[in-house]
Each structure stands twice: as structure tokens, then as C-alpha cells.
Amino acid sequence: MNARRTLRIDTPWVSGRIPVRSVVVSLVLAGVIIAAGAATMTIGAYDVSVVEVLRALVDPSTDIDTRQVVFEWRLPRVLFAMLCGAALALSGGIFQSLTRNPLGSPDIIGFGIGAQFGVTLTMIVLELNTYLFKAAGALVGGLITALVVYFLAMKHTMSSFRLIIVGIGVSAGLGSLTSWILISVSVEKAMMAATWGAGSLASLGFDQLLPAAAVFALVVLFAVPLHRTLPVLEMGDDAATALGVSPARTSLSAMVIGVALVALVTAAAGPMSFIALAAPQISQRLTRSNTPMGLVPVMLTGAALVVASDGVAQLLLVPVGVVTVSIGGLYLAWLLAAQYGRRS
Known part of the structure; x- marks a missing residue:
């Protein structure tokens, strides 16, 4: 299939051209998410088959125990995995x-560590353990870290190399x-923080x-214009x-939106x-795009990675x-080796 073929959309609300390959990749990724999510919901102490999972999701008259396990306990975890993966990607x-x-992710340049540090202060020092306070701590910690890294790396013009190096240093300090x-x-507080710091989707339900x-949808709404401006x-x-x-x-609006997405995930899971x-690099290679800001394919790639990873984690x-x-560590090693090989 020619990667340059496009579909034209012309409606009163939106118009433009979408690459056919991006549409195909998005549909395949959506299928992977559904398959991985259904398989993940069969894992647990209560034995449920894939057929029973699908029946419990669409048929209210299914066995009450099966429906409770699938719909009330396991479905929120899968949906949370999708949300976290999409937000991080x-x-x-x-x-x-x-x-x-490609190394300029919030993991490398310290913004994720800043959000984690903000939540640690909120949980341990201030003893505020609700989602709202953790979200505020993650957002404030991430934004302050972003500003510190930005101003330390700024020297007449912004250099991605300086930003990454400064981010690694700030991340190590935090x-x-x-x-x-x-x-x-x-010990009790340290164990609580360590358990949260491992990153887990367990015990998350519809209440969270x-x-x-709702916050994710709002942030994505603000991020939509970046799909056009960042490639420019x-x-x-x-x-x-x-x-x-x-x-x-x-740059400022992109930084705030990016940190908000990291803070959303960090506070919850x-x-x-x-x-x-x-996820952005995988999506870019799948769609053969010139930019990692593919929006829908990027979010679907992240969602697929986290849903699949959570299934492995449960096993x-x-x-x-x-x-x-x-x-990710294996991927980072491969990415560094590939970049070094190209420069050599």
C-alpha cells in the first residue's frame, strides 16, 4: 500500500487529509487493544474464559458473580491501562x-521524576493521600521541574542536547x-511510597x-492544536x-500539556x-510519519503497550x-546503539 495515499475529510466541523496508512495502523492497534484487554480480563483467581468475558460485558443477564468480576473489577483496570498508555504516549x-x-521524553529529561517527587512529598511529608492532592502534587512537581530544566538549558536558543543533559542531571538530583x-x-510510610512508586493498576476502579x-479528555482537547503547530x-x-x-x-503550552498528562498518570497509578x-517512536515507524506527534496512532500505541504490559505483569x-x-530499558539501549551507529 502506498504510504502517501490519503483520505480527504470535508465536514462543517473538520476538514483535511488523513494518510491511509495511519488509518490502517490505528485500526490494527485498536484490534490489538481489544484482544489484549479481553485476554487480560481472563487472568485472576476467578477463572473466566474470553467468551464469558465478552458475554459479561454485553449481556446484563450473565451470571452475577462473573459479571461482577469482569465488569466491576477487571474492566476498570483495562480502561485505566488504556488511559495511562494514551496519556504517556x-x-x-x-x-x-x-x-x-527521540530521547526527549519526560522519563529522560526529568519531568516524570519531578511529578513523582511532588507526589512523594504530598503523600509522605504532607500526609495527603487522596487522588486530588496527589494529582496537584504531581502537576506542581512536574511543572517546577520543567521550568528549572528549561531555564538551566536555555542559552540564547533552546538546544535539545542541553535540555536532555540538564534533565538527566536534575532527574538524578530529585x-x-x-x-x-x-x-x-x-517503615510503614516508606513501604506505602515504594508500593506506589513501582507503578500499579491494581485496586483502581470506576471511582478513580x-x-x-474527564481530565484526560480536557487535556487532549487542548493538545489537539499541537498536532499542527509542533511539526511546524x-x-x-x-x-x-x-x-x-x-x-x-x-513551547510553553506544549510543556504544560505534556507535564499535565504525566501528572495525571503518576497521581493515579x-x-x-x-x-x-x-510509544511515539514505535508509532512513527508504524505510520512512516515525519513526526512523533501522530496524536491518534501515538495514543493507541501507548494504550496497546500498557494493556499488554499489564497482562504480563498479572501473569x-x-x-x-x-x-x-x-x-523500555531494552528499547532505550537499542535506540542509543542505533543513534551511535548512524553517527559513526
Whole structure:
């Protein structure tokens, strides 16, 4: 199939052209998410087959125990995995497009660690453990870290290399502070923070999902214009200015939106490393796009990665963050080796 073929959309609300390959990739990813989600909902102490899972989701007259297990306990976890993956992938796409570097994800440049540090302070020091307070702590921690990294890396013009190097340094410093806090408190508090810090989707239900989904939808609404402006910014500040895009305003709004997406996930499920790094690059290669800001394909790629990772995590009886770190670490090593090979 020719990658340049496009579908034209012309409605009173939206118009434009969409690459056929992006549509096909998105449909395939949606199928992967559905299949992986259905398979994941069969895992657990209560034995349920895939057929019973599908019947419980669509037929209210299904066995009450099966429907409770599937619909009330396991479905929210799968939906949360989709939300977390989509949010992290979109955040990664924003920062990689902003820095024009495949290593420019919030995991590498420290914004994820900043959000994690903010939640740690909120939980351990302030002893505020509700979702609202953790979300506020994650957002404030991530934004402050982003501003610190931005101003330390700024020298006449923004350099993605300086931003990544400064971000790695700030991330190491915040990681040390987090460790210092954990060894300074009681064992109970340290264990609570460590359990959350592993990144887990367990015990998350519709009570947490609905407000998180509402916030996610609002942030995505603000992120939609970046789908057009960030690829223009990738051509350089001078070219973007000539085309009517303000580099400073676009960079600031992109940074705030990207941090908000990381904060949303961190507050709900804890840190899930490397999804923001890997998903945009995988999506870009699947769609053969010139930018990691593919929006729908990027979010579907992230959702598929986290849903599949959570299924593996349940089989291994470990938090999903452990699986994403393992997979992401291998991907990061491959990415660094590939970049080094190209430069050599």
C-alpha cells in the first residue's frame, strides 16, 4: 500500500487529509487493544474464559458473580491501562517533537521524576493521600521541574542536547532527594511510597477512572492544536515564525500539556517509565510519519503497550511499572546503539 495515499475529510466541523496508512495502523492497534484487554480480563483467581468475558460485558443477564468480576473489577483496570498508555504516549510525542530528539521524553529529561517527587512529598511529608492532592502534587512537581530544566538549558536558543543533559542531571538530583525522604520516615510510610512508586493498576476502579478520564479528555482537547503547530516548530524557530507559529508560546503550552498528562498518570497509578519514550517512536515507524506527534496512532500505541504490559505483569504477579521498565530499558539501549551507529 502506498504510504502517501490519503483520505480527504470535508465536514462543517473538520476538514483535511488523513494518510491511509495511519488509518490502517490505528485500526490494527485498536484490534490489538481489544484482544489484549479481553485476554487480560481472563487472568485472576476467578477463572473466566474470553467468551464469558465478552458475554459479561454485553449481556446484563450473565451470571452475577462473573459479571461482577469482569465488569466491576477487571474492566476498570483495562480502561485505566488504556488511559495511562494514551496519556504517556501523547506526552512523549509532545516532548520528542518539542526537543526534536527521540530521547526527549519526560522519563529522560526529568519531568516524570519531578511529578513523582511532588507526589512523594504530598503523600509522605504532607500526609495527603487522596487522588486530588496527589494529582496537584504531581502537576506542581512536574511543572517546577520543567521550568528549572528549561531555564538551566536555555542559552540564547533552546538546544535539545542541553535540555536532555540538564534533565538527566536534575532527574538524578530529585531521585536522590526522594530516596533521602524515604529513608527518613517510618517503615510503614516508606513501604506505602515504594508500593506506589513501582507503578500499579491494581485496586483502581470506576471511582478513580471517571475523574481521570474527564481530565484526560480536557487535556487532549487542548493538545489537539499541537498536532499542527509542533511539526511546524520542528522545522526551526525562524521557519515557524515565518509560518505564523510563535515558538515561545507553542513551547510553553506544549510543556504544560505534556507535564499535565504525566501528572495525571503518576497521581493515579504511580510512575510507568519508558512508555512515553518508546510509544511515539514505535508509532512513527508504524505510520512512516515525519513526526512523533501522530496524536491518534501515538495514543493507541501507548494504550496497546500498557494493556499488554499489564497482562504480563498479572501473569508474573508484579506491578506493571516493573514490566514497562524492563521493556523500555531494552528499547532505550537499542535506540542509543542505533543513534551511535548512524553517527559513526
